[in-house]
Amino acid sequence: MQKVRYAVVGAGWISQIAFMPAVAQTGNSEITVIVSGNADAARKLADFHDVPHVVPYEDYDKILADDLVDAVYIALPNSMHADYAIRAARAGKHLLVEKPLAISVEECEAMIAAAEEAGVHLMTAYRLHHEPGTVELLEQIRKGAIGDPRIFSSVFSLQSVLGNHRLQSKHWGGPLQDIGVYCLNAARQVFGDEPVEVVAMEGGAEGDPRFTEVAEAVAVTLRFPEGRFAQFVASFGADANDSFQVVGTQGTLTMDPAFKFDDALKMRLRQNEKTVDEISAEQVDHFGAMTAYFSDCIMNGSPPENDGYEGLADVKAMIAIEKAAATGRAQKIDIAPRTARPGPDTVRHIPCTQRRLVL
Template identity: 65%
Template sequence: MDKVRYAVVGAGWISQIAFMPAVAQTGNSEISAIVSGSGPAAQELARFHGGAEVVDYDGYDALLASDRIDAVYIALPNSLHADYTIRALRAGKHALVEKPLAPTVAECEAMITASDASGALLMTAYRLHHEPGTVEVLERIRRGEIGDPRLFSSVFGFQSDAGNHRLRAEHWGGPLQDIGVYCLNAARHVFGDEPIEVCAMGSHGDNDPRFAEVEETVAVTMRFPRGRLAQFVASFGTDAQDSYTVLGTKGTLQIDPAYRFETHLALRQLADGAEQSVYTAADCDHFGAQTAYFSECILRGTRPENDGAEGLADVTIMRAIEAAMQTGQSQKITLPPRPSHPGPDTLRDVPRTDRRLVF
């Protein structure tokens, strides 16, 4: 096998605009099936992306039982991640799953158990682990260029469209799960450690009907070992912003933009308020890079860095954040240390493409 054959499970916006166009750029991956409930649109997408077969959700298990695919990309609403992933893993198909991995700790653990039992690989789709800008930030911190990192501060917000499934509680929607997870994940790898305590507040907006079921804005403070602190705000009701700042004992890193796949990460390094350097990440297709990396793991039989346990860690923390919002009391967290973090070995150089079909 020289290419990993993917079934795209859920042919919505993120699959159309980002994942499917990127696959052809990887050199080691291809789309062999699209699993969707949108028949005509899925057929047109399949023709556009090389003639993949189209399967409805009732035919999913038969597809998994066949030898026509090797892996699945799960881009369904959060509430469906565990079911469709576990079915794939039990059938021996590898699974690349959009974040958050699943709504509950128990579901994440069941996904990891299914992967361990079958030997099929499970990877959480943290695309930023595979693009050069994020890795450059982490490498500068590891080299001690800003001294000891002490504070992390981030804002990620935009105006969410009414009717989006991310605004529905039944799918574990909300700004924390959709975009706050980027801030949370970044803080964990900036410090190279896991938080030990969180406190948080949430707002449902000012009588905005979009936020009847989920928060408009979530503000979080996390305590890390060695007295380090991280704060972030995630919002579905603000002007567009995605940035973070890392303050060390000898310098500062300002990253803006930081998280979106459509832009190039930009970095300013300062010391005592004076600019030391400016950096803009090289062009890279984030989705292509993560897919190329996962396919390489499959072809080589190696465990991905951003495995199921990486997704489980963020879900554990997000559930503690929710408990802090609900109770008004800080929540203690106990997580095992991560055995690895994003670095040069997780980078993959995949060029962007303008060839896409979006409905």
């Protein structure tokens, strides 16, 4: 196998602006099928990206049965992830699924079971696990640059657009699931551990027509083992901001910007109340790096670090966060310990491209 052949399942904004332009940069991946409900738009995208096949959702199982793809990239609304992933796994296709992995623990477990039974890889699309700046920050923490990390704090906010499916409860939309998951996943990687308890609140301005089904914002406090704490706020109704800070016993690391894929991430290290290092990370194509890594896993037969269990861990935590916000009571979180974490071996240095078509 010289290149892994992907079907793009769901040709919406993230596929158009990020995934499809990135694949050609990888060298080990290609798109051979677009699965979409909008035939005209899909054909324009296919022509632009030299994709030979466009099929409607009704023909999804047919293209899975044919020898057209090795893997699927699923970028559908959250409520559709499990169905399309399980069908692909049963057809022997590898699975790259956007976060959150699914809308329930049961769906996540069913996806993991289907992939394991079929002997295919399931990877949750945590692109930052393959981005050099994020991994360098984790390496600095592991090397003791700030002593023992004790406190994680983060804000991720943007102004959402009325009508977006991420504002619909039927798709498990909301700021927690769409952007708060970045803060949650970052905290878990920073501490190299799993949260054990959470308190949370939801809120927002009254009368905003965007937020009739989901909250505008969520504020979360997570307790980790050894008395560590992580706090974050995710908002769909505030000025664009994405940053986090890790305070240790001997220093502080700040990443700003921290999560978006269209900026070079920037890290600052403070020790003894003075800035001692500022690093602008190499700007790579996040989606290209993620796809190149997954294709390497497929071709090498090695399991991905950010597998289905990694996606399941965040879903378990998010469900506990929602319950804590709804009840006003602290909720316990039970996540199995993870041994796999992002590191230098998960990074891929894929150049960015400006060649994209967004319809």
